[in-house]
Amino acid sequence: MSWFLFLLLLHFPPCTCSSVVLPAVCNHEDSSNLLQFKNSFAVMNSYWLTPYCSSYSKSKTTSWKNGTDCCHWDGVTCDTMSGHVIDLNLSCAMLMLIVNATNLKELVLDEIDMSAIREGSLSLLMNLSTSLVSLNLQETGLHGQFPISILRLPNLQELRLSGNSELRGQLPKSNWSAPLTVMDLFYTAFLGEIPDSIGQLKYLNQIWLSDCCFDGLVPLSLWNLTQLTTLAFARNKLHGEISSLLSNLKHLISLDLQGNNFSGHIPDVFANFTKLDFLALSYNNLGGQLPPSLFQLTQLSHLDLSFNYLEGSIPSQTTKLSELIVLRLDNNLLNGKIPQWCYSLPLLKEFSLSNNQLIAKLPRFLERLQSLKALDLSNNQIDGGVPKWFNNLLYKWNMDFIDLSFNKLREDLPNLPDGISYFSASNNNFTGEISPTICNASIPGNFSKGNAFETIKLNGNQLEGPVPQSLAHCTKLEVLDLGDNNIEDVFPSWLETLEELQVLSLRDNKFHGTITGLSIKHPFPKLRIFDVSNNSFSGPLPMQYLKEFQGMMTVNDSAQEYMITNGRTYGSYNDSVVVIMKGELIEMSRILTLFTTIDLSNNMFEGEIPHVIGELSSLKGLNLSHNEISGNIPQTLGNLTSLEWLDLSWNQLKGEIPMILTNLNFLSVLNLSENQLQGLIPTGKQFNTFQNDSYIGNPMLCGFPLSKSCGNDDEEPPSVSDQGEESGFGWKAVAMGYGCGVVFGMILGRLFIKTAKPLWLARLLCGYT
Template identity: 55%
Template sequence: MLQGELNSNSTLFHLTHLQQLNLAYNDLSASPLSSRIGDLAALTHLNLSNSALGGDIPFKISHLSKLLSLDLSRTDMLDELGYSKLRFDPSTWNKLILNTTNLKELILDEVNMSSIRESSLSLLMNLSSSLVSLSLRDTKLQGNFPIGILGLPNLQELTLSYNQDLKVELPKSNWSTPLRILYLTDTVFSGEIPDSIGHLKSLNQLSLGSCQFDGLVPLSLWNLTQLTELGLAENTLHGEIPSLLSNLKHLTFLDLSANSFNGHIPDVFHNLTKLESLSLDSNSLGGQLPPSLFYLTQLSELSLSANNLEGPIPSNIIELSILKFLYLDHNLLNGTIPDWCFSLSSLTYMDLSSNKFVGPIGKFSTYSMETLSLSDNKLQGSFPNSLFELQNLTYLYLSSTELSGHVDFHQFSKLKSLEFLDLSHSTFLSFHLDNNVDYFLPNLTTLRLSQCKITKFPRFLVSIQDLQELDLSDNQIEGVIPKWFNDKLLYKWKRVDFIDLSFNKLQGDLPIPPNGTYYFSVSNNNFTGGISSTICNASSLNMLILSHNNLTGKVPQCLGSFPSLLVLDLQINNFYGSIPGNFSKKNAFETIKLNGNQLEGPIPQSLAHCTKLEVLDLSDNNIEDVFPRRLEALQQLQVLSLRNNKFHGTIISLSRKTHFQS
């Protein structure tokens, strides 16, 4: 790889007879493209893609009138707004397009073209006899895209994807071009896909995902028999998937996910023998899994999640020999999970969660599995010991099942790659956690053991290097939280963002979350003492739930100034003193529960800054104030409880200004 700036005094610019220049995949240190590039007037091919260029594209690039191919894509250098540092201004663009009359290929992916408008883009019509390939992916284009460009007579490849503010319209008639590739993902459309799409008989790859299309898919689309890739995901298309799908015999990739398709999945996949990836997830599809799906010998990814599919998974499968991703979660599938799901050697990611599967988990005889999710099913039987042989297992979700028996937690130490472990709501399992035995899970970042009948604080947490999420809620853990946990929390675990120790029997001093934590709940325990001022460092909190303990002392004033705090729940404790008086403007508070304490003094004026507040409970305190008319500013308020305090004076109806005697 070449490194360093491309200076104007480079001898490269002396090569005036150079016809092809390719500096792709080098590191030009965000240097601007020298205006001397215009001295290379003989150039027909210029490729500076992936070369870390920056700055404005020089006007003199327009001197390269013999260019047939120009590629300045993907510079990988972004400014503070996420825009490419390589930028086209309108005058340079206009002159370049007017001068390069024989340009066949123009690739500018990720170049900043935010100042180029429709009138400038229309100049591409001057290239009607030459332009074959045009790629403007993620160039921050805005406004309307000239519809005539989609009808250029020689255009074979057009990519406009990921220009979220670019409005595109497909021709509704007389649209017959040699287009082979049409990528328009994440641009702005409206209405239905026009029937004219069926006139593009040469089309191989069509991507119209996230384009705001609605209505039915035109029947003519299913006659594009040369398609190898079809992506219509994340629109609001509806209707049934027709059996005409079988016409697309060359398909390798089909993505109709995140729409509103209904009916049954047509059993026509015996004709789609080249299919490698099929995604129909997040629709309203029902019925059983079509048998022909399981005869696709080239299939590596099958995603049918979040539908209403029912019935069993076929049990006798030998054709899916290279299936790597299997996602059937969030359906109504039932029966037992067939043995091939645990023995298929290629299977790496399997999610069958949130279905109605019953019976035991089979014996694992394949060791390629990296992600396994069987949560939220009615699986019975003992915990599968063969699971501990999955040396590549990284994510394991086994929450909310009916598995039973005894599990020695030390066994999980065999899973050296494990990062995510969720065994929550395993009410029929008994976990043996021996705090006298060293457990070593070096890569674990997330541990969810809610409602697992644990009675001791897990000592093996001390060996975890980078804990990010911990849920030990709703157990029977007793005693004081170990000092090493508090030390790890404040000084070692730099990325911990979720801690839930609620509904246990913990006591002693309150642990304090570090900055970076967004969820912290220790409610329904027996913690005593006050809240340390150290909590003022945890300004990242979204949820702070300390309710139903025996905490005392004053509520730290800093809590009112946390910018992202949505929920502050300190109810049913023994706090005294005043309510924090420094609620900042534009704060995020939605719920404040301070009821059941010994708070006194008036309601602070700054509470009126909590304009997003929906629940405010100050009941059962010693607050002394007149009826707080300033709460009129809280237009989102749905629940207000002030009972059992020392309010006095006149109650004012905030909506009708009607007076009631207190």
């Protein structure tokens, strides 16, 4: 029957659900074997079919009957001359897998949709032969509890289950399949400790347990598996020290332990690792100094030790890392100068030393790195001006990513070539004007329109002059942050043509005049953060823009993904922006498509609040304070159901506070102070949590929480518990953060970041709290 299995493994093409009938008489032996083959399968109900096969009402094997010509059976193709079966197409046949295959040795069903198989049927699925040598079920959608007996099959050599994120299981504590050479459980829900019995697998060559839910210590017996070439335990909950017995694994090609809770020092045992190509220990709690033997790995192409607590200087002696392509030492406590060998790596493409305590002017050795595509030196102590040789080098490099932010660089900004997609020089001491060629560092006066900029952050410097109109050529731009400079200009309305722009921050500059548009049909179609606060804008609020902010009109349920940073950048190059949130200056990262806010505060805007602002249903923050806005608070603000903070203070608003605002269940900060509001303050839900400072400076307001009553001396504050019972929303929920919305959770996340590492998605799936 082995040749049938061979055909089965080759013939799961995209579903055609048709057969070819040929004028031939079926070979009797083939017919008998096919019937035996049919009896080894179970047939699924039709509602288990994938979308590609949903129109097929019966299994192909229904037509397979004894005494009929097998060449006329569905899915069977015969040779026109001999009558032998030459092709077997069982796509859309509603089979559930082999349940009685006593001689089966290899079963490869990768990427076949088995998501409809119920957990109770897994035992039937796994009624496999003791002769099984290889089982490949990668990315099949299997879920439920994986039978531990599979890992005890006496002849099993290869087990690949990766990509089944809902498939649970545990590793056996005894009686492993001794011949096992490959065990791939990557991105499954296997959990528990790695048992000491894993040391029985003396032939194990590759072990992939990354992105699972394993915890506990790594057993010492693991380091006795001397045949290992791949050891991948990334993004689990493993802890403890990395044993010096790691030195036993001299055949390792790839070692990936990132995203765990390993602590202690990195053992200095790499001298004899002559084959090691990939080493990642990032996102742990490792401390101490960099072990010198790391820098003698002649075959290493990827070294990532970022997001740890490594300290001391980078070893200055000559290294043998001639094959290195990626070097990440960022987000540690390294100090001293950057050694020369860092700039003599001929193949290096990505170089990140950000968020350390390194001091060095921009070293000239950089010009030796001819292959460099990404350079991150942010958050260090680098000072001085940008030298001319660095500007010249940028044109030779053809860089994609440059981050020099949070240093002490001064004088003029570097000139930038076409093709760069990310540039950040924020929080330095740059002076002078923004170059008119910032979006076209090729031929001045002949600005190209093909540049690839996606992010430009120049905030926190001392840049002067107007915003260069050449920025309109940056058609791929998503983030433009010019905040906290000395830019003097009118509103750059020509930016509204940038269809990909999602973040525009002009805060804390010297902009002036009215904000008027160019009257194009859909200005700023994707904008989600609009911050022009602390300038000298005047005239009415920019209604022509507010009614067109399409990116703020759709509620996004992924808001839990954004986070507050505290000096470190977590993950890979996530865009961030500084905003005033609930009265505090906060740096938000992962903001694109996840965070929406409008800040027009501290200007000289006048007139009424436009009703159309109530259509921005995904808005989380609205700050119109410290202007000259008059009129009533529009009822439409009650439609902003995602709103978490609202500041209308220090204006000339009048009338009553709309009762509909009590429907804003996520509102945790409200400031209506210093206006001309009057009447009874609404009560119930969130409004029961606001204190006096939300309303001071409005002498005509009365009622809770103010001491001034509204004509009823016996009036008492509303009962929060009663309101909670009526609406399902009580004080206990408020205190636990429900009433504070997602941002309260982010603030808790900020406290967590100060004491531990960020959580990866795999950890969230494992039930971290």
